[in-house]
Amino acid sequence: MAQREWVEKDFYKELGVSSDASEQDIKKAYRKLARDLHPDTNPDPAASERFKTVSEAHSVLSDPAKRKEYDETRRLFANGGFGRGRFAGGGGGFGGFGGDGAEFNLNDLFDAAGQTGGANIGDLFGGLFGRGAQQPRPTRPRRGNDLETETELSFLEATKGVAMPLRLTSPAPCTNCHGSGARPGTSPKVCPNCNGSGVVSRNQGAFGFSEPCTECRGSGSIIEHPCDECKGTGVTTRTRTINVRIPPGVENGQRIRLAGQGEAGLRGAPSGDLYVTVHVRPDRVFGRDGDDLTVTVPVSFHELALGTTLSVPTLEGKVGVRVPKGTSDGRILRVRGRGVPKRSGGHGDLLVTVKVAVPPSLEGEAAEALETYAKAERASGFDPRAGWAGA
Ligand SMILES: [Zn+2]
Ligand SMILES: [Zn+2]
Numbered sequence: 001m002a003q004r005e006w007v008e009k010d011f012y013k014e015l016g017v018s019s020d021a022s023e024q025d026i027k028k029a030y031r032k033l034a035r036d037l038h039p040d041t042n043p044d045p046a047a048s049e050r051f052k053t054v055s056e057a058h059s060v061l062s063d064p065a066k067r068k069e070y071d072e073t074r075r076l077f078a079n080g081g082f083g084r085g086r087f088a089g090g091g092g093g094f095g096g097f098g099g100d101g102a103e104f105n106l107n108d109l110f111d112a113a114g115q116t117g118g119a120n121i122g123d124l125f126g127g128l129f130g131r132g133a134q135q136p137r138p139t140r141p142r143r144g145n146d147l148e149t150e151t152e153l154s155f156l157e158a159t160k161g162v163a164m165p166l167r168l169t170s171p172a173p174c175t176n177c178h179g180s181g182a183r184p185g186t187s188p189k190v191c192p193n194c195n196g197s198g199v200v201s202r203n204q205g206a207f208g209f210s211e212p213c214t215e216c217r218g219s220g221s222i223i224e225h226p227c228d229e230c231k232g233t234g235v236t237t238r239t240r241t242i243n244v245r246i247p248p249g250v251e252n253g254q255r256i257r258l259a260g261q262g263e264a265g266l267r268g269a270p271s272g273d274l275y276v277t278v279h280v281r282p283d284r285v286f287g288r289d290g291d292d293l294t295v296t297v298p299v300s301f302h303e304l305a306l307g308t309t310l311s312v313p314t315l316e317g318k319v320g321v322r323v324p325k326g327t328s329d330g331r332i333l334r335v336r337g338r339g340v341p342k343r344s345g346g347h348g349d350l351l352v353t354v355k356v357a358v359p360p361s362l363e364g365e366a367a368e369a370l371e372t373y374a375k376a377e378r379a380s381g382f383d384p385r386a387g388w389a390g391a
Helices: 003-008 011-015 023-037 045-061 064-079 106-116 119-129 155-160 301-306 364-380
Strands: 147-153 162-173 199-204 207-212 235-246 255-258 274-280 286-289 292-299 308-313 318-323 332-335 350-356
Touching (some): 011 045, 023 045, 023 147, 045 064, 045 162, 147 155, 147 235, 155 162, 155 274, 301 308, 308 350, 318 332
Parallel strands (some): 147 274, 292 350
Antiparallel strands (some): 199 207, 255 274, 308 318, 332 350
């Protein structure tokens, strides 16, 4: 992103957080906004625009390195020779520039530079700052920003893995100029003001300052004939659908990195990465404990007392689980290797909990039989509360 945009945009304000907000606060604020504004849930075009802005703010503020760079760029422009809106004339080498207290608008400066090729302003600054103070550096393409998105999966999709289309609204390389920013048939040239370094230095008293080059907006190159589609940025916003492979075994809240699926790089630089936070809908039957698949099976008292074999669903078909006679209610039976696929290969286990279901009402033969059984049980000497609560 161009320095100019960083100077103009208040990402903190976009996310509604203070400039000293913690990473957690930023994440929280973004997630709330993203939920409200995502084009999948909010069809309002204004919301979609806001979503782009908020995503952009988040992509910068969530990355500590980028956030630092952003903060520094803004501080530089706020405190440096380029007072925001006012050109500081007092101390240094700028005496007389802009007249007595005349407002010098940074935007005018940039706009003029962008639209006219900046010849006059370039000469002016070149004269003030001195040319060639910096070693020439090659132009700096900028790697694309990482993107964040969220998706909701069913329990089975999350455990077994799924290939799914994911709709993304993000900047992408301009198809007209193939991301160069220059009108087709032309190409960007090295900025003569900074010799391609993107920064200029000036001396003020005993101190030397480096500032982003205003002529090329810190990019080091100048596009004399900007592409009509993208206005020279090399990037246009588009909604695209990418096919994403969610690996098996992802958990609720997990963030998956998809390399190279993020925002397009500026001027041919590599793309950023896409991070997908997965929300898993709970399942009616299955639960998870790490790589183990959990399931609770309702059983009759007699099935536990006499023993049986239960037919239990798994991720892949059913499995017969033997319940030994005399199994107590709530016991967990483990079936090895029938759980959730592990990232390291293989599967976790299936954990089957047996839970007695009591008939809500018993009548007739069944009730009589149970009465008979109750007598027989007492006669056998079985006391369910033997040794319980000090008895
Ligand atoms: Zn273009
Ligand atoms: Zn420059």
